[in-house]
Amino acid sequence: MIFHPGVLTLVAGSFLGVAVILFSASLGFKIRLRWDINSSSMEQLSLERKTYLVSSAMNIMLGMEIFLALLFIYTIEDIHHMFVGAMCATGTLNANPVGWNIIYTKVPLIFLSSIWIALNYLDYRSEYFPLVKTKCTLLMILLPIASIDANLQVKYFSGLTPDVITSCCGALFSQSGENLASTFSALPFTPAKIAFLTSAGFFLLSSLLVWMFNNRIFKYLTSLTAVG
Structure with missing residues (x-):
């Protein structure tokens, strides 16, 4: 693994995110099963308090997930000079093909995180908390995505070695290439x-x-x- 500050932050942050989302999703599962806004029982009062805990933790954590996604782009751009043939972030991603799979997890992670934060904001504008169950369901969707993302990042960064000769944008978009980008580049x-x-x-x-x-x-x- 390359011991770059950005890499270490991404790996540590991703696993911290998984831990917080796992904790919140476990509480969310219980809240979703037993939530009854019309009840005045002690259990309902306890669940309402837990929703505040989950909301506070997830607002911070999902905001951090969005930041980590941007940091990932910055980091792979910043370390491209370590690889022969890499001139930008594309070359860094090509140094270990697992990197492209991280993009496929980061995009839905950013999208769903933004939706959750927006739903949480709207939910607390009503005294009846109408979106509690929706937020809890979304947490259970976020958990596997965040877990896969963290696992892929470890595989990607641990598989990077400076002696790899990689290809960059010029090779991807050259007319002699065999990929889709090359095909479009070859059009008149x-x-x-x-x-x-x-x-x-x-x-x-x-x-x-x-x-x-x-x-x-x-x-x-x-x-x-x-x-x-």
Whole structure:
């Protein structure tokens, strides 16, 4: 493993995150099963207190997960000079292919963390806490993603060795390559430009039609042009 401050922070932070999410999810599971806002029992009072604990811990932890995702990008960019052939973060990721899998866990982790923080904010704006069970369910979804993310980071950083010769953006986007990026790079410039501008025009037009008429057909059309 490369003993870089960013690497050590990412590994330690990811496992701390898993521990906090595991603790919160275990409480959340109990809260979800027994939550009854109409009850005035001691158990319900205890559950309400635990929701405050979970919310406080998760607000901090999920905020940190978002920060760690940004730190991951910064770190792999910062250590690229350690690998022969790497000129940016892409080269660092190619030094150990496991790194690309981390991107696939970081994206949903950021997305779901942001949703949870937003739901928690909305939940506490009501005295009836209508989103408690939803938040608890989301915690149980976040737990395996955070666990996989932490495991992948350990595998990735422990598998990095400075003597690896890696490829970078130039190899990925060269016309002689065999991957999808190379295929798109090899397309003629003028037809590709026309295709891009045409699809962008259709997207803007369909978005305008949705805004003006709020029609379901236009919504489907906008979705298709966005994918295209």
